[in-house]
Amino acid sequence: MTFSRVLVDEAAQATEPAVLCALSHGCQQVCLIGDDQQLPPLVQSEDAQELKISLFERWRGQKLRVHLLDTQYRMHxxxxxxxxxxxxxxxxxxxxxxxxxxxxxxxxxxxxxxxxxxxxxxxxxxxxxxxxxxxxxxxxxxxxxxxxxxxxxxxxxxxxxxxxxxxxxxxxxxxxxxxxxxxxxxxxxxxxxxxxxxxxxxxxxxxxxxxxxxxxxxxxxxxxxxxxxxxxxxxxxxxxxxxxxxxxxxxxxxxxxxxxxxxxxxxxxxxxxxxxxxxxxxxxxxxxxxxxxxxxxxxxxxxxxxxxx
CATH class of the missing domain: 3.40.50.300 (P-loop containing nucleotide triphosphate hydrolases)
Structure with a gap:
């Protein structure tokens, strides 16, 4: 089973290994959707706290192209x-x-x-x-x-x-x-x-x-x-x-x-x-x-x- 295109929602809350699982099946293009200004991945183990940095946040820190959805429809x-x-x-x-x-x-x-x-x-x-x-x-x-x-x-x-x-x-x-x-x-x-x-x-x-x-x-x-x-x-x-x-x-x-x-x-x-x-x-x-x-x-x-x- 292969997935040439992968779309990951709530990517800023997903640990990097979880996202990599989806990318390991022949992925050629990926789109990560999320907000790294809100809650990071939940990691309870003290020995794995580095996993709180999501792939989304890591790539954004490496200056990959980012598109901001800049309009909110919820709040007064x-x-x-x-x-x-x-x-x-x-x-x-x-x-x-x-x-x-x-x-x-x-x-x-x-x-x-x-x-x-x-x-x-x-x-x-x-x-x-x-x-x-x-x-x-x-x-x-x-x-x-x-x-x-x-x-x-x-x-x-x-x-x-x-x-x-x-x-x-x-x-x-x-x-x-x-x-x-x-x-x-x-x-x-x-x-x-x-x-x-x-x-x-x-x-x-x-x-x-x-x-x-x-x-x-x-x-x-x-x-x-x-x-x-x-x-x-x-x-x-x-x-x-x-x-x-x-x-x-x-x-x-x-x-x-x-x-x-x-x-x-x-x-x-x-x-x-x-x-x-x-x-x-x-x-x-x-x-x-x-x-x-x-x-x-x-x-x-x-x-x-x-x-x-």
């Missing part, structure tokens, strides 16, 4: 703004208008023109075995989720909750008791939801952020949402522990997207008075093309690179 332009600038040197364009992704009702968005919010929580993390959780963030995530559902135009399967720690995922899942996807960043690679809520968990004096100090993982979590992105975390810890998070928080503040919450003061995250819910329904009627429109376009853009040789 305000959600894609920071990832495009920070991870892709401003090369990613928006293939949709803001009116195609109406502001989700039920949450008091700080900037009505930008469906992004950073809920800056003064809290403290707790260790559980090798994992960690943050009770204050759990309360806020659950409260925000319930408010969005009460808003009327977001359903359970429209929401994704993301956190880097299994203990936090477990606490949020138990507290919600709803059919909502709560997963790790790695578990959401390649997926999308209308609204993404991210719980950062880490909150400590030393600024230790662990898993969060990974620009590829950060890129993934910031680019899953179509209509609304909420990040819940301790600003001081994130700013101190990661240059990438520091820059994101500065961008948030420049655009007035930050909401401050002190530990023990309650969530205080009621829906915006008067206009938010009505505005969401009006926009849905005018310009929203439904879940199928966004999902049908999955894979047509959003910073994936296509390497050929």
């Amino acid at each position: 332009p305000a959600i894609s703004a920071f990832p495009s600038q920070h991870f892709y040197n401003g090369q990613i364009k928006d293939g949709i208008e803001a009116s195609d992704r109406p502001l989700p009702a039920g949450f008091n968005w700080p900037n009505q023109n930008m469906p992004v919010s950073f809920v800056n929580v003064s809290s403290r993390e707790t260790s559980r075995g090798t994992s960690k959780f943050n009770d204050e963030e759990v309360k806020i995530v659950i409260a925000v989720t319930k408010r969005l559902l009460e808003g009327g135009d977001i359903r359970e399967d429209d929401i994704g909750i993301v956190s880097p720690y299994k203990a936090q995922i477990k606490k949020i899942t138990e507290g919600l008791d709803r059919n909502i996807s709560v997963r790790s960043v790695d578990g959401f690679q390649g997926q999308e939801r209308d609204v993404i809520i991210f719980s950062a968990v880490r909150a400590n004096e030393g600024g230790y952020v662990g898993f969060l100090n990974d620009p590829r993982r950060m890129n993934v979590l910031l680019t899953r949402a179509k209509r609304g992105l909420l990040v819940v975390g301790d600003g001081k810890t994130l700013e101190k522990g990661s240059d990438d998070w520091n820059k994101w928080i500065q961008w948030v503040r420049e655009n007035k997207l930050e909401q401050l919450r002190a530990e023990g003061t309650g969530t205080g995250l009621g829906r915006q008075a008067g206009t938010n819910s009505a505005q969401g329904h009006r926009q849905r009627g005018r310009g929203y093309r439904g879940r199928g429109a966004g999902r049908a376009r999955r894979g047509r853009g959003h910073g994936w690179y296509q390497s050929k040789s």
Whole structure:
């Protein structure tokens, strides 16, 4: 059996031996499709960590010709703004208008023109075995989720909750008791939801952020949402522990997207008075093309690179 032409999808997540298996059957032309600015191959063995460098990334580093798919069709332009600038040197364009992704009702968005919010929580993390959780963030995530559902135009399967720690995922899942996807960043690679809520968990004096100090993982979590992105975390810890998070928080503040919450003061995250819910329904009627429109376009853009040789 021979394959003269080989097309490899998600090539930046595939180990080099896995791709070479496909190329060893008479391949004369190969096209690798992937994004090496997002998660690399998963390699658990400490003795094989060099396999985290995919063939895609290796060839790209050798200056092979690369074609950038430069138009994203998933995110509201305000959600894609920071990832495009920070991870892709401003090369990613928006293939949709803001009116195609109406502001989700039920949450008091700080900037009505930008469906992004950073809920800056003064809290403290707790260790559980090798994992960690943050009770204050759990309360806020659950409260925000319930408010969005009460808003009327977001359903359970429209929401994704993301956190880097299994203990936090477990606490949020138990507290919600709803059919909502709560997963790790790695578990959401390649997926999308209308609204993404991210719980950062880490909150400590030393600024230790662990898993969060990974620009590829950060890129993934910031680019899953179509209509609304909420990040819940301790600003001081994130700013101190990661240059990438520091820059994101500065961008948030420049655009007035930050909401401050002190530990023990309650969530205080009621829906915006008067206009938010009505505005969401009006926009849905005018310009929203439904879940199928966004999902049908999955894979047509959003910073994936296509390497050929």
